[in-house]
Amino acid sequence: MNSDQPLTFVHRPHPAPVAADERAARLVDPGFGRVFTDHMVTVRWTHDRGWCDAEVRPREPFQLDPASAVLHYAQEIFEGLKAYRTRNGGVYLFRPERNARRFQQSAERLAMPVVPEELFLRAIEELVKADAAWIPGGEGSLYLRPFMFANEAFLGVRPSMEYLFVVIASPVGAYFKGGKKAVSVWLSETYTRAAPGGTGAAKCGGNYAASLLAQAEATRHGCDQVVFLDAAQHRWVEELGGMNVFFVFDDGSMLTPPLGGTILPGVTRDAILTLAREEGRAVREELYSYDQWRADAQSGKLRECFACGTAAVVSPIGEIKSASGDFVIGNGAGGEVTDGLRARLVGIQRGEIPDTQGWVHKVL
Ligand code: COI
Numbered sequence: 538m539n540s541d542q543p544l545t546f547v548h549r550p551h552p553a554p555v556a557a558d559e560r561a562a563r564l565v566d567p568g569f570g571r572v573f574t575d576h577m578v579t580v581r582w583t584h585d586r587g588w589c590d591a592e593v594r595p596r597e598p599f600q601l602d603p604a605s606a607v608l609h610y611a612q613e614i615f616e617g618l619k620a621y622r623t624r625n626g627g628v629y630l631f632r633p634e635r636n637a638r639r640f641q642q643s644a645e646r647l648a649m650p651v652v653p654e655e656l657f658l659r660a661i662e663e664l665v666k667a668d669a670a671w672i673p674g675g676e677g678s679l680y681l682r683p684f685m686f687a688n689e690a691f692l693g694v695r696p697s698m699e700y701l702f703v704v705i706a707s708p709v710g711a712y713f714k715g716g717k718k719a720v721s722v723w724l725s726e727t728y729t730r731a732a733p734g735g736t737g738a739a740k741c742g743g744n745y746a747a748s749l750l751a752q753a754e755a756t757r758h759g760c761d762q763v764v765f766l767d768a769a770q771h772r773w774v775e776e777l778g779g780m781n782v783f784f785v786f787d788d789g790s791m792l793t794p795p796l797g798g799t800i801l802p803g804v805t806r807d808a809i810l811t812l813a814r815e816e817g818r819a820v821r822e823e824l825y826s827y828d829q830w831r832a833d834a835q836s837g838k839l840r841e842c843f844a845c846g847t848a849a850v851v852s853p854i855g856e857i858k859s860a861s862g863d864f865v866i867g868n869g870a871g872g873e874v875t876d877g878l879r880a881r882l883v884g885i886q887r888g889e890i891p892d893t894q895g896w897v898h899k900v901l
Contacts, residue, residue: 545591567708591656610687614739623889628665646739665681682705683703717852720853720854722764723858725763727751738802740801785872
């Protein structure tokens with residue numbers, strides 16, 4: 538793509554989109570990541586042409602050469618953000634430029650071409666406008682999944698010379714089956730998610746693939762999520778399988794593990810840091826050991842704990858289970874700091890609370 542000439546998006550509307558009554562039925566209780574809209578955006582990158590062939594087109598399966606690099610060496614990155622329908626019919630995104638920048642950082646770490654911020658934003662806006670009828674009202678939202686993968690047919694181990702940047706959309710409700718109810722987490726003592734120098738700060742499929750066995754262990758123990766410790770000392774709390782973690786203490790202060798290359802720099806994490814500081818809370822980004830977590834929960838010093846992420850929003854953590862014993866946080870059901878932060882965040886995202894930080898990006 539010539540940087541002074543934005544790409545033209547070719548529109549190929551779906552010849553047979555889902556009928557309005559069927560769409561309404563699918564929006565009633567969509568769950569998370571099961572229902573998809575009519576369209577997708579695709580943009581190609583080739584070594585010779587750069588970014589090219591931008592299209593809004595019917596959502597359909599890809600044809601992939603069996604030698605496509607992504608199938609062998611996992612050169613793939615993704616993002617997650619949501620479009621919200623406001624009460625007066627508007628459509629908002631929340632800090633999409635942050636996702637654009639993180640997508641660029643993930644691309645650099647995976648030796649992939651960088652998607653210019655304006656192309657990333659345009660691709661999302663094009664899809665949201667094309668599929669606006671799929672944005673649920675009420676507490677639902679349209680989860681947008683931009684991703685990019687290597688599709689050169691070549692088995693040598695080097696960065697691919699061809700990529701596809703894609704955006705798909707999925708109307709969603711709550712990520713966890715219990716909605717806003719407190720979740721339980723399983724401490725993985727066997728597996729780690731990311732090591733120093735690895736890809737922990739990148740949003741790449743490989744990190745999630747590496748978490749699945751630990752997540753399956755968590756599910757076997759009746760837990761909703763797995764929590765990982767650091768790879769070097771197996772001591773410091775890092776993050777859950779797919780979300781960041783915060784701790785709330787009896788003096789109103791808060792703590793979250795620091796970004797150090799092994800933790801995903803969450804957009805929601807960053808927003809919570811800002812909102813909590815705006816409330817006058819002392820918020821530390823500091824190492825927190827598992828032993829301290831248990832001791833603080835047992836002494837009552839730790840009052841609340843929550844997971845946060847685009848998919849999870851802000852979800853209270855009620856119980857921690859591990860091979861060496863279980864413990865409960867507070868009354869096991871969350872608490873008012875968690876609820877208050879969630880309400881403020883969601884209120885801003887849906888245009889119901891003034892957006893003093895300039896986080897909201899209006900699409901319609
Ligand atoms: C997100 O919150 O957007 C994620 O990518 C996490 C995943 C568990 C869905």
